[in-house]
Amino acid sequence: SGTYTSLLTCRLPNLLPLALAVVFTMLAGRPWLGASAAWLAALLAATTLLMQDVGRRAMWDFFTFSFALGGVVLLDRALRARPLAWGKLLAASLLWGLAFLSKGPVTLYSVLAPYCLAILFTGQARAWRWRRLPLILFPALVLGFSWWGYLLLVNPDTWNSLVTEIDNWTSYHVQPWYYYLARFTPQLLPWLPSLAVALWVAWRNPTSPMAPARAREDDDIFGPRQGLRFFLVWLGLVVLFLSLLPEKKFRY
Numbered sequence: 001s002g003t004y005t006s007l008l009t010c011r012l013p014n015l016l017p018l019a020l021a022v023v024f025t026m027l028a029g030r031p032w033l034g035a036s037a038a039w040l041a042a043l044l045a046a047t048t049l050l051m052q053d054v055g056r057r058a059m060w061d062f063f064t065f066s067f068a069l070g071g072v073v074l075l076d077r078a079l080r081a082r083p084l085a086w087g088k089l090l091a092a093s094l095l096w097g098l099a100f101l102s103k104g105p106v107t108l109y110s111v112l113a114p115y116c117l118a119i120l121f122t123g124q125a126r127a128w129r130w131r132r133l134p135l136i137l138f139p140a141l142v143l144g145f146s147w148w149g150y151l152l153l154v155n156p157d158t159w160n161s162l163v164t165e166i167d168n169w170t171s172y173h174v175q176p177w178y179y180y181l182a183r184f185t186p187q188l189l190p191w192l193p194s195l196a197v198a199l200w201v202a203w204r205n206p207t208s209p210m211a212p213a214r215a216r217e218d219d220d221i222f223g224p225r226q227g228l229r230f231f232l233v234w235l236g237l238v239v240l241f242l243s244l245l246p247e248k249k250f251r252y
Helices: 007-033 035-046 049-057 061-080 086-103 106-121 130-154 156-170 179-188 192-204 226-244
Strands: none
Touching: 007 035, 007 049, 007 061, 007 226, 061 086, 061 106, 061 130, 086 106, 086 130, 106 226, 130 156, 179 226
């Protein structure tokens, strides 16, 4: 609906995934860093140049990454829940299915796989009920492949074009391995300098006012620095996984 002469109408559909990404950022950080740090993380995410650039360009890729971020939040909670929480499990499966439906398997590789490895590398694997993971991923893959299967049956020409797009991952817009490193940090402006100082202070002294409140609680299951360590490992693995692909795009 609307007209092409209204800038707000053209940008409004992209505001939804941006808003979801901010909310999911807060929800993702809350169990690891505490409520105060999670709210600050959401506010910082909403005001970075990256968010402003994505909102101005109205790129469809951000739908899949917003759904994937929400899928990570609910997947983590579903795998930690005791007893099994079917509502969280089904919601996680739905969001991952929507992420796959929006842009294919890119977020399974660039978001979910690094998240699972970060869980392993930071000693959180015992907190997960890994047998529940197929209950989330299988329905998500069925939903994600539904559109692809429909195209294969109804419109083979479009299916062939999708297969060509997958082939482009190794031959189109090939960039050097440091492509994302050179472009990622400027997108964190204007908060990059203060963020770097805050991380350094919080890491050196977990009891300081700049450290996440959750990490300063004696009864917290993650312990000092655990939340910061997890998110830094996850971020590093995401950049690494994307850098390993020959095809690199600025919007990723």
